[in-house]
Amino acid sequence: MIKLLWQELRFRRNGIIGWGIALCFFPVVYVGLYPSFADQMASFQSILDLPIYQAMGISMNSFESYMASTVTNLVPVILCIYAVMNGTGTLAGEEDDGLLELIVTLPIHRWQIVAVKAVALGLALLGILAIVAGGAALTLQTILSQIETLVTPMDVFWGLLTAWPLLMAVGMISLFLGTFSPNRRIAAMLATVVVVVSYLGSNLSGMITSLENMRVFFLFHYYKATAEALEAGQSTGDMLVLLMIALASFGLALLFFQRRNITVGAWPWQRAVISR
Amino acid sequence: MSDYAIETKGLSVYYGRHRGILDLDLQIKKGEIFGFLGPNGAGKTTTERVLMDIIRPTTGTAHIFGQDCQKEGVAIREHVGYLPGELSLYKNMKASQFFEMYYSLQKNNTDPGYWKELAARLELDTHRKIREFSRGNKQKVGIVAAFMNKPDLLILDEPTSGLDPLVQQTVMELVREANQSGATVFFSSHILPEVQAVCDRVGIIREGQLVATERVEDLTTQHFKRIRFTFANTPPTDAFAQDGVIETSREAGSITLEISGRLDEVMAQTASFGITDIETIPVSLEEIFLAYYGKGNGEKHD
Numbered sequence: 001m002i003k004l005l006w007q008e009l010r011f012r013r014n015g016i017i018g019w020g021i022a023l024c025f026f027p028v029v030y031v032g033l034y035p036s037f038a039d040q041m042a043s044f045q046s047i048l049d050l051p052i053y054q055a056m057g058i059s060m061n062s063f064e065s066y067m068a069s070t071v072t073n074l075v076p077v078i079l080c081i082y083a084v085m086n087g088t089g090t091l092a093g094e095e096d097d098g099l100l101e102l103i104v105t106l107p108i109h110r111w112q113i114v115a116v117k118a119v120a121l122g123l124a125l126l127g128i129l130a131i132v133a134g135g136a137a138l139t140l141q142t143i144l145s146q147i148e149t150l151v152t153p154m155d156v157f158w159g160l161l162t163a164w165p166l167l168m169a170v171g172m173i174s175l176f177l178g179t180f181s182p183n184r185r186i187a188a189m190l191a192t193v194v195v196v197v198s199y200l201g202s203n204l205s206g207m208i209t210s211l212e213n214m215r216v217f218f219l220f221h222y223y224k225a226t227a228e229a230l231e232a233g234q235s236t237g238d239m240l241v242l243l244m245i246a247l248a249s250f251g252l253a254l255l256f257f258q259r260r261n262i263t264v265g266a267w268p269w270q271r272a273v274i275s276r
Numbered sequence: 277m278s279d280y281a282i283e284t285k286g287l288s289v290y291y292g293r294h295r296g297i298l299d300l301d302l303q304i305k306k307g308e309i310f311g312f313l314g315p316n317g318a319g320k321t322t323t324e325r326v327l328m329d330i331i332r333p334t335t336g337t338a339h340i341f342g343q344d345c346q347k348e349g350v351a352i353r354e355h356v357g358y359l360p361g362e363l364s365l366y367k368n369m370k371a372s373q374f375f376e377m378y379y380s381l382q383k384n385n386t387d388p389g390y391w392k393e394l395a396a397r398l399e400l401d402t403h404r405k406i407r408e409f410s411r412g413n414k415q416k417v418g419i420v421a422a423f424m425n426k427p428d429l430l431i432l433d434e435p436t437s438g439l440d441p442l443v444q445q446t447v448m449e450l451v452r453e454a455n456q457s458g459a460t461v462f463f464s465s466h467i468l469p470e471v472q473a474v475c476d477r478v479g480i481i482r483e484g485q486l487v488a489t490e491r492v493e494d495l496t497t498q499h500f501k502r503i504r505f506t507f508a509n510t511p512p513t514d515a516f517a518q519d520g521v522i523e524t525s526r527e528a529g530s531i532t533l534e535i536s537g538r539l540d541e542v543m544a545q546t547a548s549f550g551i552t553d554i555e556t557i558p559v560s561l562e563e564i565f566l567a568y569y570g571k572g573n574g575e576k577h578d
Contacts, residue, residue, distance in 0.1 A: 270291075
């Protein structure tokens, strides 16, 4: 299993470095340039009070809010794209490409294949987050003398790293959908719907009273991209909920992959209809 | 311990409402080279995928070396080399990296350098990236991967597909050598002369059902006889119009008959026209195969 995990990480190495460096531009540009337009931030706020921005969870009435909106809010949202692409690509994508046919014919249990790919995905997400978190912390450290804030580089580092449970939940849901759906395209489509509905739903449910009761169903409800969360950290309970969702999705992925007819590309209910 | 390398009983696979294979009973003895023949969509690949536990049967059982392909798949696959028909490889890896990775993921590893020997015999440049390879070279990668662990059973889906004739010959040599070392070989192919050249037995699958399993010699000698008779008196055109006899040609007193019924009855019938010469014409496996599919001379003999 270790050998297979090592291979999986090797396959993802370039992706981890590429995504990590590319996403570093967010904190480097948004945080690094903050001192140059800090005085003008107050005038932006009237625009950002528009419902569309509120729905996206964006606020800039302080440096901490600005930091939360541009870094701890957007980076995980963008990384959800990686989680969906990789989560659906790792089993469903390899099945579509025909690569899985060689792997499943090795003397390895199917559960081991799913477990290794899930661990590799988790480590890849953690690796990317660590690169971005490191970049964000370093950038803040660079401008710290030019701004007034209680947020420390370490707060930013942990603030980003604690997005990992959310990304794991998205990654594992994507992995499960890949084992459930006939092909990667459908799995990716379903996973994207889950992410978009969760993101907008979580923000809208905070704004619309009638949706308040539904907020528990949205993944992003359990990840707070706010100034308060940046300073105080994410709630342990919320992180546990996300990790439980990830674990449950992983369990479903195991179950459905164990029963899956590889190379056939069918829904689970299509696998054995006898019509003699 | 089972005498059979492969044994299936009542094996059926349905894809939704579509038939993959139907009630397949197959027994392949240890040490055999077994050719699996059938046109596209007949169920060859489905059978191989069930044996490798890639897909699960709707009904029936499949065993390799007496072990259930579903329940004991991992233990079975330690002893099996598999070449898929639709081979896909990691394009960004060099062939050598792929072989090292693939070898490291196997169990019962005995000869870490054997893949190099195989690659050299197939004249495969293992330092190049797989994405740079032609279809034939990719097929060579698949062949090396299947043989590299010196498995007890080789399941090969059209192993010579996409290869030039010289390499095809090398692959058939590898098959023979593996067999001489004790390996059982189960392979499907569309190239019937190569099946005829190396196989002990063949199975013919049609629309998901096994329609014949015979030794190659038996199939080519006993399935039907093709005999050219030269007569003193030319028989009328309908002289042999009966079940089990097909007149395939008639020219200047010579008539060629394909006989799958009672030979003695036909001989007695032909004798009445004064036979001056008899010649038995060999029947190739290809003709038998086509006859099973009703494409040889317009009729099938079974």
